[in-house]
Amino acid sequence: MALAVTSSSKVISGSGFPLSSSSSEIKVSQIGSFRLLDRPHVANTTLSQRRSFVKPVNAEPKWIDSTVPLAATVVAAEVEEKAEVVEEDFEQLAKELQDASPLEIMDKALEEFGNDIAIAFSGAEDVALIEYAHLTGRPFRVFSLDTGRLNPETYKFFDTVEKNYGIRIEYMFPDAVEVQGLVRSKGLFSFYEDGHQECCRVRKVRPLRRALKGLRAWITGQRKDQSPGTRSEVPVVQVDPVFEGLEGGVGSLVKWNPVANVKGNDIWNFLRAMEVPVNSLHSQGYISIGCEPCTRPVLPGQHEREGRWWWEDAKAKECGLHKGNLKGDNAAEVNGNENGASAVNDIFNSQNLVNLTRTGVENLARMANRQEPWIVVLYAPWCQFCQAMEGSYLELADKLAGSGVKVGKFRADGDQKEYAKQELQLGSFPTILFFPKHASKPIKYTSEKRDVDSLMAFVNALR
Secondary structure, three states, X not given: OOOOOOOOOEEOOOOOOXXXXXXOOOOOOOOOOEEEOOOOOOOOHHHOEEEEEEEEHHHOOOOOOOOOOHHHHXXXXXXXXXXXXXXXXXXXXXXXXXXOOHHHXXXXXXXXXXXXXXXXXXXXXXXXXXHHHHHHOOOOOEEEEOOOOEOHHHHHHHHHHHHHHOOOXXXXXXXXXXXXXXXXXXXXXXXXXXXXXXXXXHHHXXXXXXXXXXXXXXXXXXXXXXXXXXXXXXXXXXXXXXXXXXXXXXXXXXXXXXXXXXXXXXXHHHHHXXXXXXXXXXXXXXXXXXXXXXXOOOOOOOOHHHHEOOOOOHHHOXXXXXXXXXXXXXXXXXXXXXXXXXXXXXXXXXXXXEEOOHHHHHHHHHOOOOOOOEEEEEEOOOOHXXXXXHHHHHHHHHHHOOOOXXXXXEEOOHHHHXXXXXXXXXXXXXXXXXXXXXXXXXXXXOOOOOXXXXXXXXXXXXX
């Protein structure tokens, strides 16, 4: 892999890698070639441990015959016994760094892995990672996945970042034959019809896998508040549960998430304070930025991940790069199990809001002449998009208290989901319905603006 390179860079002799450095030019002499030996697989991966064995290539005996002489076997064993062994419990390290600043975590990551770690840069607000790395004064590497479907603004931003930091970003591209096969068989926009996972697998996941095979660790911009359904438990450092690193095998790659505990608004405060260049799409309402066909601005009251793959249900809001966050087949299982197998805190709790049961909502739907109009949200408490609009919906309930309009909620996941789909127009969570006084069928709120003013306008237009 190419490295992120500052203006005062040198290449480590024998490695082919230039290093970024904020210090004056350093002369590096060749001290010999080294190779990582195959690391034995970790017997118990829950220990989150890593073993590295490093020795000079010229210390390895050269076998001429297929039958290895006993003496040579003994020599090899002695060499391995003298090899340096480094072990680290990354679960314990995550606990130690839990309250550390992003700068401290970044510094620790770069110090720990040196040339064998790289920052994964998407072209969004994770540019903060590059700024933190720059502030450490240590060499750092940066790579990005070019899917071939990014916004023009993102490509321009890549160029701006390279010039601002005096670096070169390594771009990983999808396999042309795989992309060709996908497009020829399914068309350019098949993901709108059969889900984004296949396209993401070809354009993002497989290129990422190739990139990570050349590393021992990588740095991501994951934050807990980005996706409460799939990222709420992201640690600051972990053994990667999905991908393999340079040495191969389970536990061979370490994943660092320096901003895991940082709120999105604090990231932006940091970027403004440091005058870091940002993607111009952000000023157009984009928060989470991916491929152009699959990303759009978010609206008031929406969670930032609703701008990604908006035509799909909440359970599909990961592309596969961080699929280790998923603990089940879908986000419902991760967020408390939509069938109710795990306890989950309910939402939309207010004295001005009625909790409807299945019988209650059936009776409401059957009424041809209601004494009062109703607005009802069909929700799942594990859904991050329902969570994101909780504040505005509770404010709506307060504003409508005593107005003659009833405000209700109906939990429509688990056993109630099929009924809600067939009888209540449920497409994805949340779905908002208005039941007028003199109409047999409820009216669905089709706008994705979920701020209280937009919801009030909907109610006032119909009551």
